[in-house]
Amino acid sequence: MITISAFEWVPDFAQGQVRDLRVRWALEEAGIPYHTRLVSLGAEQSSAAYRALQPFGQVPYFEEDGFALFESGAIVLHISERSEALLPKDPAARARATQWLFAALNSIEPWIQQVASIDYFYKDEDWAKLRRPGALEFAQLRLTQLADKLGDKPYLDGDRFTAGDLMMATVLRILPPIITDPRLAAYVERCTSRPAFKRAYNAQMGDFKQAA
Numbered sequence: 001m002i003t004i005s006a007f008e009w010v011p012d013f014a015q016g017q018v019r020d021l022r023v024r025w026a027l028e029e030a031g032i033p034y035h036t037r038l039v040s041l042g043a044e045q046s047s048a049a050y051r052a053l054q055p056f057g058q059v060p061y062f063e064e065d066g067f068a069l070f071e072s073g074a075i076v077l078h079i080s081e082r083s084e085a086l087l088p089k090d091p092a093a094r095a096r097a098t099q100w101l102f103a104a105l106n107s108i109e110p111w112i113q114q115v116a117s118i119d120y121f122y123k124d125e126d127w128a129k130l131r132r133p134g135a136l137e138f139a140q141l142r143l144t145q146l147a148d149k150l151g152d153k154p155y156l157d158g159d160r161f162t163a164g165d166l167m168m169a170t171v172l173r174i175l176p177p178i179i180t181d182p183r184l185a186a187y188v189e190r191c192t193s194r195p196a197f198k199r200a201y202n203a204q205m206g207d208f209k210q211a212a
């Protein structure tokens with residue numbers, strides 16, 4: 001049985017956003033059952049035992065029959081390799097889905113996360129007030145470029161949802177007010193109205209409720 005780690009509690013703004021959601025969503029799309037190991041913020045995440053599984057003390061990690069993996073991108077890819085619902089069989093389509101998964105993590109997430117970190121953690125700092133307009137401008141440039149590439153297609157590679165869309169949608173959800181292009185807003189809505197996303201989201205929120 002697969003085990004993934006998740007936080008037992010996070011502040012309200014982070015609930016429904018923690019990166020184990022990506023892994024839960026991939027498992028739901030693939031129809032693979034899993035358990036969660038709930039970890040507390042602070043001492044437990046920083047313990048040597050936890051850091052043996054996730055060297056940065058973060059969530060999520062993935063474990064199955066003694067095989068352990070960290071980094072949500074690597075975990076989602078590992079799960080996706082087992083399911084055509086996430087990675088097409090055709091090698092070229094598969095490579096393009098992987099390309100979009102990396103684009104989400106490497107070309108989009110850092111810029112959205114920069115603005116999100118300012119808004120969530122530093123908004124009253126003088127340096128943050130100076131930095132925010134430039135960070136926002138760059139994030140918006142990337143988002144416009146993404147929207148142009150998406151165009152009128154339902155998903156990034158055309159008509160079918162892949163692991164690339166799963167990852168991109170989780171990244172675009174990080175800071176909803178930043179998504180002003182109607183094509184991207186509709187895309188996020190399309191991806192997150194999938195039943196597998198709803199099950200994953202409810203499972204994360206359910207774990208927080210249970211621990212409260």
Ligand SMILES: N[C@@H](CCC(=O)N[C@@H](CS)C(=O)NCC(=O)O)C(=O)O
Pocket residue numbers: 017018019020057058059060070071072073
């Ligand atoms: N690159 C990592 C990032 C994981 C990450 O940022 N996890 C956050 C929760 S969303 C975390 O554990 N934060 C607590 C910390 O960094 O101490 C991944 O994608 O798995």
